[in-house]
Ligand SMILES: Cc1cc2nc3c(=O)[nH]c(=O)nc-3n(C[C@H](O)[C@H](O)[C@H](O)COP(=O)(O)OP(=O)(O)OC[C@H]3O[C@@H](n4cnc5c(N)ncnc54)[C@H](O)[C@@H]3O)c2cc1C
Ligand code: SF4
């Protein structure tokens with residue numbers, strides 16, 4: 037079997053996900069046996085335009101990004117969005133709630149006019165995406181699962197149910213019983229509820245499930261003591277783009 | 283009854299812990315709550331707990347377990363998962379013991395689940411009577427706050443000592459081997475135990491307004507009360523918490539997990555639950571329980587009616603875990619049943635007296651989750667989506683199926699899918715599967731070649747029973763892929779033509795190029811012992827078609843049959859049934875002369891995983907072939 041050529045690209049994000057991939061160590065070695073990495077920002081300088089699978093990290097925040105994304109789409113057979121920013125717009129879309137001019141000023145100061153940033157969006161708002169590796173940062177095992185699935189020609193098995201499912205299986209004490217507030221009930225599982233396992237909460241980095249019951253969950257947050265504003269705020273951190281689409 | 287001082291009891295537990303051949307698990311504190319976990323010292327035991335986060339079922343039916351490992355370097359070799367040590371569970375409350383007894387019934391119904399039963403047989407249950415009751419517990423109402431079976435030893439805290447009731451010889455021997463200073467209990471201690479057990483009943487804070495034996499009847503009356511159900515279900519987060527924490531829920535999912543080398547991996551099963559959105563969704567996109575209402579209602583019916591009809595017990599032991607874990611607070615069975623009871627009273631409807639269903643649980647052998655290896659001997663593309671596969675079992679044996687039965691086909695590393703056998707049992711040496719490319723397994727199957735290996739489990743389910751149709755006139759009605767299972771019976775009938783009366787085949791598909799088994803069926807037009815009528819919904823311009831144009835029901839008025847002598851065998855997509863049955867009824871075909879094959883999401887194929895359930899019916903085991911008279915009263919069936 038010819039090894040498929042693989043490339044990694046980054047847009048607005050922190051490159052934390054590429055770091056996760058670089059951290060795979062032995063697994064990366066096994067993986068490298070199966071694929072040929074032709075472009076990887078973290079570890080190589082030269083980039084080849086001929087690749088079958090493109091992993092894209094970061095959200096699209098400017099018009100110029102769109103052209104680059106479209107070129108990637110044309111070159112690659114399979115486009116995989118990795119990380120919160122690329123899959124759901126991520127933390128970048130927090131700014132979608134603010135006036136964009138203000139955002140530009142805070143970020144770029146006096147030069148703001150030169151940059152035509154717009155609402156941060158996931159890459160599937162611009163080009164069709166074949167597979168997603170959710171999370172901020174992504175989970176190594178899930179990344180490997182997605183790659184293995186793609187190599188086998190199957191659709192990766194990404195949960196459609198919320199984080200609570202994994203949280204219950206892990207026998208955690210629910211955040212709400214620890215006087216904390218969690219958006220696990222509307223967030224797509226797949227991370228093995230890792231944050232709650234560590235005694236914290238789910239912030240929603242994997243984005244909303246396909247059919248979230250947001251009203252009911254906001255009621256829950258309020259019932260347990262948040263104000264309406266605070267409850268809405270809980271949804272803003274990661275769900276900016278997904279909420280805005282509705 | 284025996285007595286042991288608390289100090290000697292601790293020594294007993296420590297002696298068990300020190301025996302490396304055993305796995306000792308007990309109730310421990312976990313962040314202000316409790317859970318079952320491995321015991322390192324008797325001092326960690328908290329027998330004064332109220333309820334554990336998860337029930338002890340996790341030791342017999344774990345959240346994730348390996349069914350088998352596989353290696354593909356030499357064809358397909360399955361490896362059994364490693365043996366586990368005998369398990370001793372310390373501190374199980376009576377309601378959780380009752381729940382395990384329920385699970386035992388479920389896992390041994392028809393065929394026994396070897397993974398579950400092996401762990402159960404190797405375990406010892408040391409129960410403890412409830413000392414503190416959790417605020418949502420209603421075990422006293424369900425009659426499970428105390429129990430007199432299902433344990434090897436049962437403890438009752440009597441201050442500075444425990445009373446021990448010996449339930450089994452296994453328990454007695456364990457005590458004899460590891461415990462010291464065990465005395466026979468005095469009458470007053472026995473009385474004290476009775477008193478303690480009695481006190482628990484007064485402690486419950488949750489109370490049903492009526493006797494629990496009326497739950498099945500109450501539910502039955504209210505299935506269609508959509509307004510009632512919707513009002514409760516609209517808040518459901520589809521988070522599955524209520525079923526995942528339930529000691530009597532047993533639904534699971536099965537998946538393949540290849541490792542990075544791709545030619546090794548595991549087939550695993552994991553907890554699943556009917557409250558999750560995709561639980562009943564199939565590859566075509568159809569979701570048989572698509573609404574919150576239908577999923578929410580299903581759980582209550584499952585607990586209070588369906589399993590009752592099947593096993594004779596209400597499948598809720600009143601532990602209260604679901605209530606404690608539902609954030610919008612809609613999963614509490616006591617609140618729901620009381621609401622439903624009062625709703626019914628307000629409407630002036632009377633709930634009948636309790637009934638007792640006829641229960642007959644038989645166990646015939648073990649389930650084998652490991653497939654048999656089989657080879658694709660021939661691959662014949664039929665349409666752009668469907669391919670016919672001829673399959674031979676590698677060990678040379680016959681599949682020996684009945685027309686209408688299905689097999690679970692494994693594509694290693696990808697998973698399993700149920701596929702009807704589409705050849706008749708009269709075909710020897712190999713069998714045929716007609717497969718539509720839709721999702722993961724079917725797509726990968728299409729990419730395999732002649733000579734490649736796949737796995738086969740089965741045949742499963744109830745078929746058409748061709749003997750029962752002998753001497754009758756047969757009206758076959760097939761829509762689209764429905765021809766696949768139907769063909770196994772149709773060709774069987776042709777092979778035994780003299781045993782049957784008049785034979786009619788009506789076959790419809792969307793357009794001419796989607797016609798399956800084209801040559802084979804079109805050649806039927808030449809036979810004078812079969813009446814054959816094909817139809818297409820439409821024919822694009824330029825394509826050749828000289829048959830009927832119109833949906834399948836337009837063919838029914840075109841054929842002549844005697845409804846009293848005729849059996850109609852109908853297989854097609856779900857929406858077809860309603861219309862075809864209505865037309866058959868119009869022609870006075872009696873209900874019990876209509877035979878159908880139903881499709882539902884399937885995982886295990888053997889009546890365990892819960893996916894294919896329609897009300898109280900398991901399609902994989904009780905079907906897929908059903909007599910219409912048996913399912914017409916089943917609300918979710920058609
Ligand atoms: C009794 C029975 C007989 C069938 N006979 C045939 C046949 O002869 N030819 C044919 O092409 N198809 C048949 N099907 C449908 C076939 O099982 C599904 O198309 C197939 O499971 C899709 O699997 P997938 O992995 O390709 O799809 P995915 O969408 O990837 O599905 C994943 C898993 O979900 C389950 N699942 C999904 N769809 C269905 C479904 N429709 N029915 C049951 N389980 C499902 C399976 O376990 C499957 O592996 C039959 C279904 C049943 C229940
Ligand atoms: S902690 Fe969060 S994810 Fe876990 S069960 Fe509670 S709400 Fe769900």
Ligand code: SF4
Nearest residue numbers: 227231238239240241
């Ligand atoms: S628990 Fe929530 S925040 Fe944490 S990784 Fe999972 S989805 Fe992201």
Ligand code: SF4
Nearest residue numbers: 518519521522524608
């Ligand atoms: S726990 Fe409550 S919200 Fe979650 S699935 Fe069950 S009923 Fe719905």
Ligand code: SF4
Nearest residue numbers: 528598599601602604
């Ligand atoms: S339904 Fe609820 S109360 Fe009943 S056994 Fe299950 S978790 Fe316990």
Ligand code: SF4
Nearest residue numbers: 531532533555556584
């Ligand atoms: S179908 Fe029954 S056993 Fe399965 S999850 Fe639902 S209530 Fe539990």
Ligand code: FES
Nearest residue numbers: 887890891892902
């Ligand atoms: S119960 Fe598992 S497929 Fe029917």
